[in-house]
Amino acid sequence: MIRFDVDPFVPDGEQARRWAEQELQNPRYAEAKPTWFDYLAEDVADFIASLFSNDTGAQAGNTALIIVTVVIVAALITVLILWGKPRMSRRVRRHSTELLGERDDRTAAQLRADAERSAKSGDWDAATVLRFRALARGLLERDIIDPAPGATAQAIAREAARVFNAxxxxxxAAAGAFDDVRYLRHPASEESYLALAATDDLLASQHPTALQTATPSEAVPA
Structure with a gap:
């Protein structure tokens, strides 16, 4: 006998339990479960709320002072993290041994001396490569440029030109001389080396802030 008072689409108690267990095994419920940070945030919120309850009203003055102090310290730490990290990154890059695609821990002065020795022996190719490395290292040592890791000679030249826009x-041209020798295998000459060396000496002798007031006609072209 068929019972019309029973909905065939409504499960009984045992079937409903099995369906619920199967549904709760779905990974999305595990992902939606509150994390330790959620519990911590909830505890902190409850603590702050309790500070302003009637039971702790007499201590509100001291508690408010503590809260303000904690907020100020947290803000200072945040500023230190956000402001100090780029400065640390800049120091790391300045002293990095990676320079123009090669590991080289020589200072600008050492690179210039090695370039001059190569020039005296007539090896203009080596002298050119070394002298542009000296130019780049000198700008790094003075914190004038902050190139990204693996920056090319042209990228370094563009960054330097924004400061020494005149x-x-x-x-x-100095970056071009480096690329001609290093990548295009075009032989350097005494003339091209001396022009590069003169540019290096010029930049090394000038303070960047004195060049930021250059007229618009001297600005770096787009």
């Missing part, structure tokens, strides 16, 4: 043509 000499962007000479800086770009």
């Amino acid at each position: 000499h962007h043509v000479a800086v770009t």
Whole structure:
């Protein structure tokens, strides 16, 4: 006998339990479970709320002072993290041995001396490569540029030209001389080396802040 008072689509108690267990095994419920941070945030919120309850009203003055102090310290730590990290990154790059695609821990002065020795022996190719490395290392040592890791000679020249905008043509030509020898295998000459060395000496002798007031006609072209 068929009972019409029973909905065939409504499970009984045992079937409903099995369906519920199967549904709760779905990974999305595990992902939605509160994390330790959620519990911590909830505890902190409850603690702050309790500070302003009637039971602790007499201690509100001291508690408010503590809260303000904690907020100020947290803000200072946040500022230190956000402001100090880039400065640390800059120091790491300045002293990095990676320079123009090669590991080289020589200072700018050492690179210039090695370039001069190569020039005296007539090895203009080696002298050119070394002298542009000296130019780049010198700008790094003075915190004038902060190139990304693996920056090319042209990228370094563009960054330097933004500061030494009156000499962007000479800086770009120096990077071109480096690329000609290093990558295009075009032989350098005494003339091209001396021009690069003169650019390096010029940048090394000038303070960048004195060049930021250059006229618009001297600005780096887009």
